[in-house]
Amino acid sequence: MINSNKPKIWYGGDYNPDQWEKPVWDEDLRMFKLAGIDVATLNVFAWANNQPNEETYEFGWLDEVMDKLHGDGVGVCLATSTAAHPAWMAKKYPDVLRVDFDGRKRKFGGRHNSCSNSPTYRKYSALMAEKLAERYKNHPALLIWHVSNEYSGYCYCDNCADGFRVWLQERYGSIETVNRVWNASFWGHTFYDWDEIVPPNSLSEEWRGWNGRTATNFQGISLDYCRFQSDSLLECYKLEYAALKKHTPDIPVTTNLMGAFKELDYHKWAKHLDVVSWDNYPSLDTPHSYTAMMHDLMRGLKEGQPFMLMEQTPSQQNWQPYNSLKRPGVMRLWSYQAVARGADTVMFFQLRRSIGACEKYHGAVIEHVGHENTRVFRECAELGSELYKLSDSLLDSRVKAKVAILFDWDNWWAVELSSGPTIALKYVEELHKYYDSLYRANIAVDVIGVDADLSGYDLVLAPVMYMVKPGVAERLERYVENGGSFITTYFSGIVNENDIVTLGGYPGELRKLLGIWSEEIDALLPTQSNQIVMNSSAGWLKESYGCGMLCDLIHSEGAEVVAAYGEDFYKGMPALTVNRFGAGNAWYVATSPEAGFLQEWLPKLCASRGIKPLVASASVGIETSVREKDGVSYLFVLNHNAEVSEVSLGEQSGVDLLTDKSLSGNIELPGRDLRIIKLDA
Incomplete structure (x- = not known):
């Protein structure tokens, strides 16, 4: 539990007082109190301030800020400042500079511009972490360490x-x-x-x-090389981690991740984080289910432990093509979406808006106008008041699911490095199609790694499981044999961990489990499509559904054919199969189906496994999640619609933690509003 020394949902964000004159600091503290801000992330990019030359370290400014914040009741998430090396280092030690994809040596500039295999960078970044740990190990404001910032970027030097x-x-x-x-x-x-x-x-x-x-x-x-670069950056983090733990063994250490960030294998990284933290920056048109999946992915990195929402914007971003304002109520709603899915903190980038450079148009709690009389500040203050009221009721509670989706970075890299069969195949998008169908049905999902324990799940999905690592096929066979239900799709079981094809027919090591073999894989043009035609005995609402992109031409080797293709020369060949294996079953979806198919099939399959939705029924645009703690369940119901929407709680009832009102039966939620219902036993 990261919040033990501040037992409530932490509320705050990145603060850069080193960019401002001291009179502004006192005004910031006044406004932090008005907004309910109780945690500030300091020192993220202050290496140049802290170490003006190779021999000199200057922490006077940081001492003063740490003391001021503590005196005002604000705790500190203290960063190590190593996300951007200082100019003197680049000039004196050019090995610290990266070489880019095209073989060009970088000059000083930007950020995340350090080579992860530079002896200079590794030496001085670890030394900076140690200097900070030595200095602040006993400071009462210190809550958690924040190593570097948003690690990213490959080097080819x-x-x-x-x-x-x-x-x-x-x-x-x-x-x-x-x-x-x-x-x-x-x-x-x-x-x-x-x-x-x-x-x-x-x-x-x-x-x-x-x-x-x-x-x-x-x-x-x-x-x-993807694995190596991910490991190299991780090694830099581990060097700082060790330096911090040497002096502060009881202070948790993290670094902020970025959801489905392709460059780094976060399953490996999570083993070395005391708590997972991540930065959430959806666009105005990002599907809410995609953001939910990212929260679930971050929660799944450490087997369901609560995570930190380290960054989000209070209003707008600066780096997307179209940087829309968050509409009234959206910042609050999206903050609670993170909490609903396992966050024990709500934090922003940034607390005061910068006046220059590329982030001056990135939103902040305190805007350029500099006072509290803004819409954004009022919304932040209202949220701060609510989080204070919630206190520790939700802290360290868990989200529990009976459905899991397997997410694997090695597989992602391999799928999208592959030459063929189609440029349209995007691994994360295919996973999201399946996740979205379960999200719409209000069915809880964990997003986990291929090495995770599967025994607690009734249904496991692995869309596009192109790569099968050693031992995975055997683990899946045991899972299904013991009564589990498994789903995988086209372009699965093709290669081993080195991207070498498994001979003997696709889907390789999964062939026995699935009871099929695949002869060919047809890649359809964007203008082409086919049909999934259901067997008359399947009992579906529709006789057929559209499909496209890829079509596996498969043969049954004992699997039941549930649906067949409706067109082209492979008309009548299996498109959907299920194989009885021990006490369970394994499904194969041989093509990329239209959304309507998944939205009908997956809830039915869940029902057949006794997996129930979190609410009896809900309007489109309603999101639900449940967190559990000490035998008590907290149901989150979020309305992403701008208009009033309805939810049926069925036989559930309880008290809304935010309004203290008793709720049961059918309830109406105003647009962009939510309920956190402590359910009756």
Whole structure:
């Protein structure tokens, strides 16, 4: 429980007093109190202030701010300042500068501009973390450490090339093994010595293909370079983590993640975070179910433990193509969406809006006008008052689900590095189609890794499980054999962990479990489609549904054919199958179906497994979630619509924590409003 020394939902955000004169600090504290702000994230990009040269460290300004905040009852999430190296470092030690995808050496500028394999960066970033830990280890304002900020960015310099070769030696042991797992005999790519291996970029194996997506000649080397770069950045984090823990073993440490961020394998990272934190920046038109899925993904990184909402904007963003204002009520609603799905904090970027550079138009609790008489500040203050009222009632409660979706970064990289079968296949979008159908049905879902324990789930989905890692097929077989229900789709079971095809027919290692084999995979043009025609015995509301993008041409090897294709030369071949396996069953969806199919099929399948919706019925645009603690359930009902919408609680009843009103039966929610209902036992 991260909130033990401040037992309520933390409320605050990024604060940059080093960008302002001291008289502003006192005004900030006055307004923090009005808004209910009780946590401030400090020092995120202050390395240049803290270390003006190689020998000198200056923390006087930070001492003063820490003391002021503590004196006013505001705790500190203290960042290590290492997200952007200072100019003197880049000038004196050019190894700290990255080389980009096109082989160009970067100059000083921007942020996240440090090479993760630079000895200079690793030395001085860890030293900065240690200096901070030594200085503030006993400061009463310190609540949690925030290492760097939004780690990202690959590098292709000589240090990275050397590091990659060492990483490969540790992973594979010999150059012969590397040649085998990469299928290096293709195109005469056999390596004779380690120093012949170079990073895959536009100078060697890769290029920017359709829609800016990276394409590669050799999936094996590119896949391993993704793993290596993710591990390299993680190593930088771990060095700072160790320095902090050396002096503050009882203070939690985190770094802010970014949802489905492709560059980093967050399942690996989460093992080294005391608490997961992440930054949530949906657009005005981002589907609410997608944001919900990102919260569930972040919650699933540490087996359902509560997470931190580290950043969101109070009003608008500055870096999207169209930076819309959050409409009245939306900031509050989206804050509670995070809480509903496991957040124990609500924090913003930023508390006071910057006056210059690229984030001066990014929203803040305190706007450029500088006073509290703004719509945004009033909404923030109202939310702060509500969070104070909720106190610790929700802290450390858990979201429990009987349905899980498997999410795998290695699989994501491999799917989208693959040459073919279609540029339209986007891994996260395909997962979201399935998630969205369950979200609309008000069915709770966990988003977990392929190594997670499956025994607590009645239904497990793995859309586009292209890569099957060692032991995964056996674990899935045991899960289904013991009574579980499993769903996977087209383009699954194709390759092993090195992106080498499993011979003997698709879906490879999943063939026995699914009771099918796939002969060919047809890629449809965007203008083409096919039909999923249901068997008359299936009892569906419709006889057929549209499908497209990819169509597997499969044969049953014991699986029941539930639906067939309706068109083209493979008309009549299976499009949906189910295989009885032990006490459970395994489904195969051989194509990408229209949304209507999933919205009808998945709730029916859940009902057959005894998985119930969280409410009896709800209007479109209603979101539900339940958090549980000490035998008490808290039902969140959020209305994303601008107009009044209805929800039927069925036999459930309880008291709304925000209004203290008793609720039961059918309830109406005003537009962009919510209820947090403590359910009766």
